[in-house]
Amino acid sequence: MSWKMIYKDNVWQKEGNLLEVIKKEGLGGIILGAKIDGKLSDLNIVPKDGSIVELLDWSTPEGRDIYRHTSAHILAHAVKELFPEVKLGIGPAIEDGFYYDFYRNEPFTQEDLLRIENKMREIISQNLSIERFELPREEALELLKELKEEFKIELLDEIPEGEKISFYRQGNFIDLCRGPHLPFTGMVRAFKLINVSGAYWRGNEKNPMFQRIYGTSFLTQEELDKYLEEREEAQRRDHRKLGKELGIFDTFEEAGPGLIFYPPKGAMLRLLIEDFERREHLKRGYLPVITPHLMQAELWKRSGHWDNYRENMFFLEVEDKAYAVKPMNCPGHILIYKSTIRSYRDLPLRFFEMGTVYRYERSGVLYGLERARGFTQDDAHIFCTQEQLEEEIKNVLDFVFYMLRSFGLKDYIITLSTKPEKYIGSDEIWEKATLALRNALESVGVEYQIAEGEGAFYGPKIDVGLKGLLGKVWQGPTIQVDFNLPERFDLTYDAPDGTKKRPVMIHRAILGSYERFIGILIEHYGGRFPLWIAPIQVRILPIADRHVEYAYYVLRSLEEKDIRGEIDLDQAKLNYKIRKAISEKIPYIFIVGDKEKEEGKVSVRTHTRDLGMFNLEDVIGKLMKEIRDKKLFDGGFEDD
RNA sequence: GCCGGUGUAGCUCAGCGGUAGAGCAGCCGAUUCGUAAUCGGCAUGUCGCCGGUUCGAAUCCGGCCUCCGGCUCCA
Structure with missing residues (x-):
């Protein structure tokens, strides 16, 4: 009754219950699931004689899926405890987390989400064992009827004849599910519910709308925190916010939704x-x-757009003739x-x-x-x-x-x-x-x-x-x-x-x-465009009023070479002007003061650092080259 | 289109039945400054829109709209 176990570079010949073996090897909590002869499996089983058992940890996509799929079950378990009237939909692992769909008349509120999270913590701390059991179709149907899970019955009907019908149980929560799952609820250590949104049952807009609760889970709190920080960083880069802040585009309520203006x-x-x-x-x-932007409807009939695309077109009528915007x-x-x-x-x-x-x-x-x-x-x-x-x-x-x-x-x-x-x-x-x-x-x-x-x-x-x-x-x-x-x-x-x-x-x-x-x-x-497409390429900062004249000279020199520059004439300190230029994500900042004026130079910096003082002509040459080459790196020409 | 949330100054937000506030930005003045926020003053609003309740509505109720999270769609 022995089988082969593979993990990383190790190969063992083992026998008996897989979960026991893993614990003995000191891998408890690290191994999330297994692939037995190529098929995903729970851990609490005895592999067949001669089978090959690959252990899956967090570094494998399958391992993460099992972990998150179990997280979804814990979510559903918590929701059923708090809201017994809720009907279950489906609850898979996804790219960065998991979700579970619930049918309920009342919407879930933000407060509900917090309550659900707390209940989930409870279920995790109880460290319930998660057991799989299989039933013949008739009995499975009986069970689901008893549980009043009508949507699950719909899923059961679609399981092909001959395929095993499996359930998973943790405490008093039972779910029709293919699995596999973690062996204990306590193995989920760090999770967070992200949001609730609507989702049609089985993705069909004619079906009832479920409430989908999204969440994510990680092996450690640190990884979870890191993920949440990354999400926040992504939101800062969101073109809808950043694009408007930087004056790249705008929309106006009075003009109509989805119509773009370019400042x-x-x-x-x-x-x-x-x-x-x-x-x-x-x-x-x-x-x-x-x-033209406008052509008669007849043309669109001939092209087939009238028949196939009409509901997505704008129409108007002039002199009894129908026109469509292309x-x-x-x-x-x-x-x-x-x-x-x-x-x-x-x-x-x-x-x-x-x-x-x-x-x-x-x-x-x-x-x-x-x-x-x-x-x-x-x-x-x-x-x-x-x-x-x-x-x-x-x-x-x-x-x-x-x-x-x-x-x-x-x-x-x-x-x-x-x-x-x-x-x-x-x-x-x-x-x-x-x-x-x-x-x-x-x-x-x-x-x-x-x-x-x-x-x-x-x-x-x-x-x-x-x-x-x-x-x-x-x-x-x-x-x-x-x-x-x-x-x-x-x-x-x-x-x-x-x-x-x-x-x-x-x-x-x-x-x-x-x-x-x-x-x-x-x-x-992140709004920091390569030099060749940056709307403003250089901002010139005169240190004091007496440097403004020289700043204009620098500006004209740039303009002669088609470099897009502007002067900050604010009566503010240098620090303030630098801060402003950086936040506007202008690629190069030229600082001009007494030294620069005297020697015909400019001091150059980027958003990260001071590049030093250069002859104006030299800098212009470097910038022209960077523009010509469509250089992507934005750390400054010093790094050539 | 559907489910849910949201909307107060240019921006970020506070106020949540008694008639609108802060910071930043803006304007005015002072400061003339060397690598990520100088100081002082002034002004700022159909409180998304329409309607209702109320002596009184930013605040409560209804409808509509924008935007956000998703779903569906994406010739």
């Missing part, structure tokens, strides 16, 4: 990004186009394509537009710059032959990664979405297009995941999700192959053999939208 600094930042991107497009053979730029570009006869010699044809679109997003989904009702896409539509598809996609991908690199973004998730159940176009063309996307990804050599069946009905696509704060991912770059619109608009080109052929269309955005991208940048840099 001067934000507008400067955006223009700098646009300028850079515009030049890159022209270098890469894109042709600029500009299309939610997308494609129909406009298509009209330009169709305005003349196109030859195969014209292809690929790449139309680029910084196209501002408006989408009527449901009120609850708006989120600062990341999800707005009006935004500007760096949009292009490439019309090409099937043969050109792969090469074009490859070029777009290169472009995408070049841009992300330029802005210093490295955290992204790439997804290739393939043919869904409902689709148009032949299987051959789908296969070809999907292969083209895949080949392009392979040739660039990036990691990507495949979302089987997640493509649009009109074609497969590549999406790049950019990581924001607190695990949020926002779709930025996208490359979508489209077989539908060329069909609907009867797009053609003249082939070498004189026949009319249908082009393929690629919709693509490099950054996604300027709004969303700027939101990501604010959070990525």
